[in-house]
Amino acid sequence: MQKPESDIILLAQEGDTRAFRVLVERYQGFAYALAFRFTVETGSAEDIVQEAFIRVWKNLSRYRTEIKFSTWLYTIVTNLCLDYLRSRYGRNRRQLQDVEQVLHARSGYAADTDLHQQELVNAILLLADALSARQRAVFILRDLEGLPVEEVCEILSMSAGNVKSNLHHARSFMREKLTQYYQDAVKKEDV
Amino acid sequence: MTCSEIHYAVDLYDLLDEQQRMQFDAHLATCASCRKYVAQAQRARNLVQAVAAARPMPDNAARLTANIMQNVAAVQRRQQRRGLVRQVASVVQLPVVRYAYALVSILLVAGFAYEATRPAALPVATGAYAATANSATLNTSGFLKNLKRDTLAAPTLLACLKVSQMSDGNLACRDCEKMYAKFYPKP
Numbered sequence: 001m002q003k004p005e006s007d008i009i010l011l012a013q014e015g016d017t018r019a020f021r022v023l024v025e026r027y028q029g030f031a032y033a034l035a036f037r038f039t040v041e042t043g044s045a046e047d048i049v050q051e052a053f054i055r056v057w058k059n060l061s062r063y064r065t066e067i068k069f070s071t072w073l074y075t076i077v078t079n080l081c082l083d084y085l086r087s088r089y090g091r092n093r094r095q096l097q098d099v100e101q102v103l104h105a106r107s108g109y110a111a112d113t114d115l116h117q118q119e120l121v122n123a124i125l126l127l128a129d130a131l132s133a134r135q136r137a138v139f140i141l142r143d144l145e146g147l148p149v150e151e152v153c154e155i156l157s158m159s160a161g162n163v164k165s166n167l168h169h170a171r172s173f174m175r176e177k178l179t180q181y182y183q184d185a186v187k188k189e190d191v
Numbered sequence: 192m193t194c195s196e197i198h199y200a201v202d203l204y205d206l207l208d209e210q211q212r213m214q215f216d217a218h219l220a221t222c223a224s225c226r227k228y229v230a231q232a233q234r235a236r237n238l239v240q241a242v243a244a245a246r247p248m249p250d251n252a253a254r255l256t257a258n259i260m261q262n263v264a265a266v267q268r269r270q271q272r273r274g275l276v277r278q279v280a281s282v283v284q285l286p287v288v289r290y291a292y293a294l295v296s297i298l299l300v301a302g303f304a305y306e307a308t309r310p311a312a313l314p315v316a317t318g319a320y321a322a323t324a325n326s327a328t329l330n331t332s333g334f335l336k337n338l339k340r341d342t343l344a345a346p347t348l349l350a351c352l353k354v355s356q357m358s359d360g361n362l363a364c365r366d367c368e369k370m371y372a373k374f375y376p377k378p
Contacts (some may be wrong), residue, residue: 015267016332017260017263017264017267020260020263021256021260024256024259024260024307025256028255028256028259029246029248029249029252030248032247032248033246033247033248035210036247037247039222039229042249043252044248045247046249046255046258049249049259050255050258050259050262051257053259053262053263054259054262054263054266057263057266057267058266058270064265118245120238120241120242121245121247124238124239124242125242134268143239143240143243144239144241144242144243145243150204164203164206167202168199168202168203170202171202172202174235174239175202175231175232175235175236176236177241178234178238179231179235182248
């Protein structure tokens, strides 16, 4: 029978590495997905996940059970991702990726269902690169990770109004770019 | 709701409350251009939802777990070492140990102070003359013999005079008296 999560966390807090391994195995997929959606790089995403779990281990004694473990982990991963985007390497990488180039490069594919899933994923993640760090974080957490607004507020330490405002900007930007992308693809198909 | 409000609210439809949604839907039922606008927006939303459904996974999850646990083990070893140092530090910081430190320090300072203020011991001549000089001429053979045997025990003129003066106020030593008279004749 599987132990309840609170028991596993308690054991890990007492220094039980086997219990901590259970937590790692349970949550590393979520952490990786979030990190990859921020960085769009396998290596950087794995580095961030490793660093996040080390921080979790170091600060496990401070963890309060009032908040969900996943929320706490998401907060750590998100902060690391935002640090990465602010870093020199992250900034340099962003400058190399021109959103328009990405759109034109992908317009050879048919829209919507005909699109290769992987290409669509890359296109959207690279489009999200053009958003500000906060807009991007809100978009990823709410629309790609599917977290409730309250949790997004907690992770980013933002008010609900602030989250909504950033989400509106991000979604309208993505809508405009994807609509343009979709229309270009349809026109090419017609030709 | 107006058309511009619909254009704004279309991106936040999931966050609208029940009443706002009813207003939104009611407007769409009567406005063809807004329906077209919303349909376009819905296509974009579908693309985003398709991306959300495709969850990226690490290339090798087992290797990632192993790396994480390896790093955690290294951190744990460091934490244990630090814990040991902290334990020693906590013992050292006990009040009893602190008072002991203070007491030892005070004793050391007092010891040094006593040593510094204690009068230095005068040099004491030891041993005896092997032979006394018969004249004012220094009997160097006896002196050198003594000097060779024990340099510390060899008497000096100054020490000899001092000892004689200290005993009765006069020069008791015959040889020294003669020598003294030769060097310092009475006026």
